Amino acid sequence: MATLNFLYRSTRENSNLNIRLLFRHNSNDYVIGVKTLLKVSKVYWERQHNQKRPKNIDVANRQLEIKSEMNNIENFILSAFDKIIPELVNKNWLQNQIDLYYNKEPEKNLIPIELVKFIDYYNEERKGEITLSSIKKHKVVKHKLERYEKAFQKIVLISDIDENFKAEFVEYCKSENYALGTIQRDLVFIKTFCNYAYEKGVDVSRNLNKVRIKVKTEIKHPYLSFDELKGIEEKEFNESLDNVKDWLIISCYTGQRISDFMNFSSKMIREEKGNKLLEFKQRKTGKLMTIPLHSKVLAILEKRNGDFPKAISDQKYNEMLKIVCKESGITEKISGSKKMEIEPDTGIYRKEEGLFEKWELIASHVGRRSFASNFYGKIPTNYLIYITGHSTETMFLNYIGKSNKDLALEITNYFN
Structure with a gap:
């Protein structure tokens, strides 16, 4: 009350x-x-x-x-x-x-009540608060909604977002071969838009909170173990692949996103009490970071006369990273999902789940995930969270795929 x-x-x-x-x-x-x-x-x-x-x-x-x-x-x-x-x-x-x-409703009259139009309004209103990456994701959802509206020949209003919309939208996305996890993320974005619209005085459905789905099977994202990283380190490559290999090792021992580590430079390094520290500002969060440099990273810097490897585009890095891992023998078959063309020469790709050789599922994010997974239990979790930038320990544990059962089994080690 x-x-x-x-x-x-x-x-x-x-x-x-x-x-x-x-x-x-x-x-x-x-x-x-x-x-x-x-x-x-x-x-x-x-x-x-x-x-x-x-x-x-x-x-x-x-x-x-x-x-x-x-x-x-x-x-x-x-x-x-x-x-x-x-x-x-x-x-x-x-x-x-x-x-x-x-x-006093003059502003309300200017706020779009059509969901697709409201997404542009949302991005403009929160331009200084959300990242360019988030805006790109919002635009992907917007274009998907535009195709949905065209398929059903109707305009979706913010007040239409309820269980009936959810059921129809889910079926449409399934017919377009979208994975359930992707559909779930889309619905989360849509609810975010609606909640913001509500704050602005726009009518929303009383059943808005029921617009959610549960993903029954969780796809675990791959990471590279210390043994696998050692095998990659010892493998010899040509100059361009060696450049990618070194970036991979750096990412796995600094725990940063590609938007950050691909911009590392020797100018960001300072020495304090005999320790080399790297100082930079995270692109995604805007957070000022100071992290210690692992001996593996220092070895690469020494090999390159104090400089980091040559920066390359995200796309080129991801393409060559798969080659590095494949040639290093990262070929164990694991369950996962990857983008695949739904039909030859259509240019339309969707995520498909199945068994794949591990190198096929490797992308730039593997460095951050490998750092978090490999050092969990070896470095205090609050230190790891500081470096990875997760907001809470729960988010961090979900990120590395630790369930309550996993935690319980690990706690038993302290009882023996």
Whole structure:
């Protein structure tokens, strides 16, 4: 149950009252505040508002006027609160309700209610908050929705996103040979757009939270073990493949994304207390990083006269990385998924699950995943999380595929 409090939060003689919405959800207490347009004097609020049976007729009339307005605001806000999912209640939502109460809706009229158009609005509104990588992913979802609309000859509104949409969208994506994991990610993006639209005052379905699917089979992403990395290190290649091999080793011992490690330079290295440290800013997160350089990385730098390997494009790196791993004998068959052309010469690719030789599934991300997996249990998890940049330990453990059963079995080692 929610409650609403009114407060005078200014040092001025006259000011607008603030409101605080207080509610409890999932054992957590929430307090959200915004300002109203209800203006009173400091003297009135502190000395007159709570007077019982005031003798001054002007004070009595002012009390009646202010309390009536407060009651109207309270009823409006609490009525709106009762109609929504508590997870969606935040400061933006509360401010929108106040705007609605005062009929301030000019911005709302400019907000698209068609989902495809709203995606462009979302990217523009949050341009400074989301990465270019996220914007690209959003555009992929947008184009998929455009094809869906064309197939069903209809325009999808934000308010249409419910269980019926989910069922129809899932069937459409399956007919286009999209993997279930891809469909699941698309639905997560779509719900994100809808939740943001709701904060902006756009109507959404009451069943929005039910727009989700569970992926029954989880595809584990490959990583390279220390033994496999040793085999790759010892393999001799021509100059261009040797360049890729060295980048692979560097990525597996620094745990960084290709957008970061492919931009490493000797200028980023400094020495402190006899240790070589690498300082850089992560492209994706904007986070300033300082990480120690592993002896494997230092050996590559020494081999290259203090410089990192030559930078190459992401696409070229991924293509040549597969060759390096194949020629190094990374040929064990494992389950996974890879993009494959659905029919010859169509140029249309979809992810397919199955058994593949491990080198076929290797891409630039294998370095970060190998670092996290290989050093888990050898380096304290909080240190690993610092280097990989995961927000929580749960996210990190999911990333390396550790289940509750795995953790339980590892804990038994400390009982013996």
